Each structure stands twice: as structure tokens, then as C-alpha cells.
Amino acid sequence: MPSNFVWYDLMTTDTKAAQAFYSKVVGWRAEDSGMPDRSYIILSAKETSIGGLMPISPEARAAGARPFWNGYIHVDDVDGFAKKVKDAGGSVHRGPEDIPGVGRFAVCADPDGASFLLFKGTSDAQPEPVAPGTPGHIGWHELYAGNWERATAFYTKLFGWTKLDPMDMGPMGVYQLFATDREAVGGIMTKPDPVPVPMWLYYFNIDSIDAALKRVRDNGGQILNGPMEVPGGSYILQCSDPQGAVFALVGPKS
Numbered sequence: 001m002p003s004n005f006v007w008y009d010l011m012t013t014d015t016k017a018a019q020a021f022y023s024k025v026v027g028w029r030a031e032d033s034g035m036p037d038r039s040y041i042i043l044s045a046k047e048t049s050i051g052g053l054m055p056i057s058p059e060a061r062a063a064g065a066r067p068f069w070n071g072y073i074h075v076d077d078v079d080g081f082a083k084k085v086k087d088a089g090g091s092v093h094r095g096p097e098d099i100p101g102v103g104r105f106a107v108c109a110d111p112d113g114a115s116f117l118l119f120k121g122t123s124d125a126q127p128e129p130v131a132p133g134t135p136g137h138i139g140w141h142e143l144y145a146g147n148w149e150r151a152t153a154f155y156t157k158l159f160g161w162t163k164l165d166p167m168d169m170g171p172m173g174v175y176q177l178f179a180t181d182r183e184a185v186g187g188i189m190t191k192p193d194p195v196p197v198p199m200w201l202y203y204f205n206i207d208s209i210d211a212a213l214k215r216v217r218d219n220g221g222q223i224l225n226g227p228m229e230v231p232g233g234s235y236i237l238q239c240s241d242p243q244g245a246v247f248a249l250v251g252p253k254s
Contacts, residue, residue, distance in 0.1 A: 003159040004180045005141060007072035007119060008051035008202055011065070012243050015041060015055050018067075021241050022053075025215045026204050026249075027136055035099075045136025048128075067245035069202050071141065072105070072119040073159060081118050081158070082106045088154055110154050112146030114198040132183075133205050133234075139250045140203035141186030148190045151198075152176050155188070167231075201238070201248050208254035209235040216249075227253070 012018045019030045019041055033040040033052065041053045056065050075081040078096045085092055085108045095106035096118070103121035110116070130137055145151035155161055156178065164177035164184055176188045191198055206212040209227050216223060220242035227235045230250075237249045 003073050003075050003161075005071050005138070005185070006074040006121075008138060009040075009070050009072075010051070010053040010067065010245055011056045011060075011070065012053060012067040012241075012245060013056055013061065014243055015039065015053055017242060018053050018245075021219050021221065024219050025212060025221065026206060045134070048130070048137070050137060067241070067243040068115075068199075069245055069247055070115065070117055071200050071202060072117045075118050075120055075159075078104045078106050078118045078120050082108065084158055085110075085118070088158055090154065110145075110151060110198070112151060112198040114143060114145065114151070114200055116200060133251070135205050135207045135251075137205050138202055139205040140248070142201040142203065142248070143186070143188040144191035144195045144199050144201065145188055146191065146198045148174055148176055148188050152178070152188050199246075201246060203236065203248040203250040206249050206251040209237060209249065209251045210254040212249050212251065213237055229253075 010018060022028050022043065023030055028043040028045060030041050030043055033042050039055055042049050043051045043053065056067065082092045082096050089111035091109045093107045093109060096104055098104050101122060103119055106118045108116055108118060133139060143151055152163060156163055159180070162179045164179055167175040167177065169175050172192065173190050177184045178186055178188060213223060213227060216237070216239050222240045223237060224240060224246070225238040227237055229235050234250050235253050238246070239249065240246050
């Protein structure tokens with residue numbers, strides 16, 4: 001069975017400010033996880049937990065780490081997949097290790113340096129699927145790769161993802177759609193020059209792109225690109241939050 005993205009979290013320099021920003025912009029509900037050994041805020045779309053936020057450690061900040069969003073990919077054996085990541089030319093930066101009562105994880109990067117996490121929960125229960133476009137959930141996964149062909153080969157072989165029809169974007173190159181089940185859930189492209197390093201960008205569903213643009217600006221965020229119409233009729237915004245983490249929004253035009 002292909003591996004799916006199952007969780008997302010934000011590492012940031014100001015958790016309280018980030019909590020307030022995303023609650024207003026995306027509509028997430030936030031509550032403390034209650035973990036005794038770490039600060040971690042759970043973010044939920046109505047009653048469904050979709051991710052979290054946590055502070056960047058002082059050591060990581062001293063080493064130059066900046067706020068960023070992570071994506072967790074479910075696997076059936078974190079240790080086994082960590083070895084596969086290395087064998088395929090990627091790297092493992094931390095772990096595998098356990099979060100008591102939650103699961104096992106490893107922090108990894110693909111051969112070009114784009115980061116992701118491997119994860120297996122202590123429970124095999126999966127969240128109930130929601131309709132595409134449901135506000136507050138993640139609607140798209142986009143990889144700005146060092147080389148789109150190399151990255152596509154890495155992820156499809158490692159996780160069993162399916163290559164769908166590529167899109168020719170002219171001067172911007174090829175946009176390789178991929179599916180983790182039957183439907184497209186993301187795309188891979190060679191990063192444009194303004195993107196400093198290879199990275200994953202996550203798109204959060206919202207109910208109105210125009211209203212969301214105003215919420216981003218009114219709450220101290222920046223619009224990096226858009227609004228722009230994409231195939232299917234939705235519109236996207238690429239943004240940064242007040243601490244500098246890059247994220248994106250997708251939804252209808254109001």
C-alpha cells in the first residue's frame with residue numbers, strides 16, 4: 001500500500017504568535033498536547049487534528065534554523081524505511097526514535113535536501129477521509145526539487161506513489177503530478193531560482209481566497225505569489241507567516 005502524508009507541523013520561533021496567526025487565517029483550533037517532556041500545540045480543523053506547532057530548539061536556532069513546515073509520511077516500519085532513505089541517496093538527520101504514547105519517527109531528507117518525516121503511530125487507526133477542499137485540511141503537496149526527474153524517481157520508488165500525467169509549464173519546466181492512492185495529491189517540479197533550497201510546500205484549504213488574502217495581510221503575513229488560478233478552477237496563494245515560515249492556501253474565488 002502506498003505511503004500517505006498523515007500529519008503536518010510547524011517549527012517556529014514564537015509559538016503563541018503562530019497559534020494566533022493560523023487560527024485567524026486558516027480557522028484552526030489550537031490546544032496544548034499535554035506532553036510532559038515537550039511543548040507541542042495540536043491544531044485541529046473542527047474535530048479533526050491535522051497537525052501541530054512547536055518551538056525551534058535553542059541549539060537549532062543557534063545553528064541557523066528558521067521557521068518551516070514539516071510533512072509526516074506514514075510507513076509501516078520507520079527503521080526499515082530510514083535505511084531505505086539512506087540506500088536511495090537521502091539522509092536521516094534524527095532518529096528513528098519514539099514519542100511515548102504517540103509513535104515512532106525519523107527526520108529525513110531526499111537526495112536534494114528537501115526534508116520530510118517518516119512516522120508510524122502507536123495505533124493503526126486512520127482518520128476518516130474528508131471531501132476534497134474541506135476547509136482547514138491539507139489540499140495539496142508541492143515539492144520544489146533540485147531536479148524533478150530525480151526527485152520523482154526517489155519518492156515513487158520509496159513510497160509507492162504513482163506518477164500521473166506531467167504538465168508542461170513552458171519556461172517553468174515540467175510539473176509532475178503524483179498520487180498516493182488514486183487521486184492526485186501533489187506535484188513535483190525543479191525549483192525556480194527565487195526558491196533558495198529544495199523544499200516541500202503545503203497548501204491549506206480555505207473557503208475564500210480573497211478573504212484569506214485579507215486575513216494574511218491583516219495579521220502580519222506576506223503574500224509571496226498569487227492569487228493565481230490553477231487547473232480545476234481553484235485559486236492559490238503562496239505566503240509567509242510573521243515569523244517567516246512559508247505556506248500556501250488553496251480555495252475558490254469569492
